[in-house]
Amino acid sequence: MRHAFRVRWAILAAVAAAVVLAVAGCQRRQAQAPAPAPPPAAQVPDLGGRTIRVATDATYPPFEMLDANKNIIGYDIDLIRAICELANCKVDIKSVAWDGIFPALQKGDFDAVISGVTITAERDKTMDFTEPYIQVGQVILVRADETRISGVGDLADKLVAVQRGTTNDELASQLQKEGKIKEVKRYPTFDLAVRALLNKDVDAVIIDNTGASGYMGTNPDKLKIVGEPLTSEGLGIVVREGDVELQSAFNAALKVLRENGTLDRLYQKWFVEWKPTQ
Secondary structure (H helix, E strand, O other), X not given: OHHHHHXXXXXXXXXXXXXXXXXXXXXXXXXXXXXXOOOOOOOOOOOOOOEEXXXXXXXXXXXXXXXXXXXXXOHHHXXXXXXXXXXXXXXXXXXXXXXHHHHHHHHOOOOEEOOOOEOXXXXXXXXXXXXXXXXEOEEEEEEOOOOOOXXXXXXXXXXXXXXXXXXXHHHHHHHHHOOOOOEEEEEOOHHHHHHHHHOOOOOEEEEEHHHHHHHHHHOOOOEEEEOOOOXXXXXXXXXXXXXXXXXXXXXXXXXXXXXXXXXXXXXXXXXXXXXXXX
């Protein structure tokens, strides 16, 4: 028995030694193996310094608006300039009335539109979008002293204003068909819709939450948001249908700007820190 015991110990010792050697060998192989290659840096197509003609409706703070010197400023403006810095292009941006902004793009007067544009399946039939660069939700904007309206359920006997041709217009029209809004009044710009609200010509405005915040900033203590957001929508940059070169370059630049924190910094600048007096 003792002999058999010694034999078993000898076998076990040999197996243990083999395991130690195998592990050591594996560790050496792991130590000697080359480090995994770092992920490739994001590549942004080079647009060769070309000038990109960009249309925006500069009546939608803080996305786009005019400063005291009539310069177009805002979140979207900083964003398109940051994109062109990465894609090697120049920005020539002009303010265009919302009603004509998409026809002007399709006609070839502009290469792109950045103007707080919601990506929709209907629009996507006739033009192309980048990936969404920000998410927004439609809300109900009322006067600060409004006590009759606390949500969409209180609009059945109210006048509601929107900017004509927007997704806000589409939602308000649908709510009117459902009997949840008495009447929808359409204006060429949100500036005029909000002015009608302040003048008590209408009872509420349906607008994106970011735009509502901008108007609350430019009219302190005069406006407020009531109820919960009615939608969740992504905003994108628009290019002409089939313009793959521009769409690809913009998407690649957006990816870099999202990953390096630029989109977060722009949000902080325009939706948190910006004040209308600046």
